[in-house]
Amino acid sequence: MTRDFTPHDPLIDDLVADLRPVRPRHWTRDALVIAALVIVEIPLLIALRGMRPDMPAAMGDMAFWWKAAALAIFAGLSATALLVSLDPAVTNGPRLARLWRALGVVVPVALGLGWLIDATTHAPSLAERLDWRQGVDCLISIFLLSLPMIAALVALMRRGAPTRPEQTAMAAGLAAAGSGAFVFGFHCSHDDPLYVAVWYGGAVLGVALLSRWLLPRLVRW
Amino acid sequence: MFAAFASLAVVPPPESPPGTAADTDPHGWAALMAAAQAGEAAPYRRLLAELRPWLLRYFARRLPPSAVEDAVQDTLVAIHAKRHTWDPARPFGPWLAGIARYKWIDRLRNAGRHAADVLPDTLSTPDHETAVTSAAALRGLMATLKPAQAEVIRLVKIDGLSIEEAAARTGQSVALVKVNIHRGLGRLARLVEGNSDDA
Numbered sequence: 001m002t003r004d005f006t007p008h009d010p011l012i013d014d015l016v017a018d019l020r021p022v023r024p025r026h027w028t029r030d031a032l033v034i035a036a037l038v039i040v041e042i043p044l045l046i047a048l049r050g051m052r053p054d055m056p057a058a059m060g061d062m063a064f065w066w067k068a069a070a071l072a073i074f075a076g077l078s079a080t081a082l083l084v085s086l087d088p089a090v091t092n093g094p095r096l097a098r099l100w101r102a103l104g105v106v107v108p109v110a111l112g113l114g115w116l117i118d119a120t121t122h123a124p125s126l127a128e129r130l131d132w133r134q135g136v137d138c139l140i141s142i143f144l145l146s147l148p149m150i151a152a153l154v155a156l157m158r159r160g161a162p163t164r165p166e167q168t169a170m171a172a173g174l175a176a177a178g179s180g181a182f183v184f185g186f187h188c189s190h191d192d193p194l195y196v197a198v199w200y201g202g203a204v205l206g207v208a209l210l211s212r213w214l215l216p217r218l219v220r221w
Numbered sequence: 222m223f224a225a226f227a228s229l230a231v232v233p234p235p236e237s238p239p240g241t242a243a244d245t246d247p248h249g250w251a252a253l254m255a256a257a258q259a260g261e262a263a264p265y266r267r268l269l270a271e272l273r274p275w276l277l278r279y280f281a282r283r284l285p286p287s288a289v290e291d292a293v294q295d296t297l298v299a300i301h302a303k304r305h306t307w308d309p310a311r312p313f314g315p316w317l318a319g320i321a322r323y324k325w326i327d328r329l330r331n332a333g334r335h336a337a338d339v340l341p342d343t344l345s346t347p348d349h350e351t352a353v354t355s356a357a358a359l360r361g362l363m364a365t366l367k368p369a370q371a372e373v374i375r376l377v378k379i380d381g382l383s384i385e386e387a388a389a390r391t392g393q394s395v396a397l398v399k400v401n402i403h404r405g406l407g408r409l410a411r412l413v414e415g416n417s418d419d420a
Binding site: 012020021022023089093159221 | 257258259260262265266269270273294297298299301302303304305306307308309311312315316319320322323326414
């Protein structure tokens with residue numbers, strides 16, 4: 001039995017009195033939550049809006065795989081950056097910086113690859129390629145699909161300890177919209193990289209900026 | 222950004238947070254925190270009592286004296302609220318330093334947001350010399366600001382002048398003094414946030 005030799009400080013007394021056992025946070029559990037939500041959203045979207053009608057044919061098309069892979073990698077990197085940034089010990093470490101740099105590389109490389117894949121296959125006019133009516137639908141749908149994910153990510157952010165809330169909020173927006181865009185790809189029959197860059201990119205950017213602005217207020221600690 | 226990075230070299234090196242790579246747990250804080258996570262009160266009390274003086278030193282170098290005690294208490298509460306975010310498999314020091322630094326940035330931001338409100342706090346520090354030197358890290362950082370911003374922050378936040386006195390001394394209008402304090406402290410917060418060497 002060791003003697004209690006520490007001076008008594010009312011704040012410390014209060015904190016000790018409030019002590020309850022806690023389970024240390026581990027990022028894999030958070031990652032599972034995110035993955036589960038994506039997996040739930042896919043059949044939900046297919047039930048509500050239907051699978052893209054040309055799915056079998058599209059699967060033989062390189063542009064289809066380009067879109068799915070680019071969005072999955074983008075969403076995965078953003079979600080990883082978010083989860084890493086919830087640990088105060090690594091917020092300023094090189095691991096997080098590397099993730100942001102990777103995101104900075106993935107986007108232009110993906111768009112460049114898309115352009116290469118696309119350069120030979122598309123002839124119609126710009127207006128036809130952008131198809132604004134469907135484009136606006138894409139924009140709104142991706143926004144809506146990202147909302148449940150944003151809600152889940154805010155819960156994770158509040159449980160974690162983001163020491164750079166703006167950056168974490170940005171990562172959350174990119175991850176939510178990126179995963180929403182990936183899910184929406186099961187319904188949307190546009191694989192044209194120009195269309196994806198404009199409408200999917202617009203939705204992702206919009207959600208990210210909105211998160212960057214709104215979320216830090218919700219996760220102050 | 223990079224200029225700011227380079228000029229941060231003038232800041233005296235911070236107390237090395239215990240538990241960094243070279244020296245994983247010299248104070249035994251990781252073991253104490255692991256016990257605290259399991260709900261054991263005595264090790265937790267010892268940990269908080271030992272963290273308190275470390276935090277006092279940490280903030281004394283970075284904030285005007287009148288703000289130090291609040292920052293320490295705030296950080297202890299944050300450590301309590303976020304204790305589950307420390308991974309027992311990893312060193313304790315970087316986690317502690319990350320939280321302390323977040324609270325430092327928070328203080329800088331708040332001080333910037335309430336340019337005038339904080340005044341009564343910082344006014345008439347009894348030991349003027351200590352006030353200036355103890356915020357050494359803060360002063361080093363201020364070398365990176367625009368002179369007009371650095372001057373009014375020094376006058377009001379460190380020397381304890383009123384906004385009006387600072388305006389008279391510098392020839393800036395009262396509104397401009399407030400704006401310069403707000404912008405300058407906001408910029409300091411961003412600098413600290415963007416600098417990975419501090420922890």
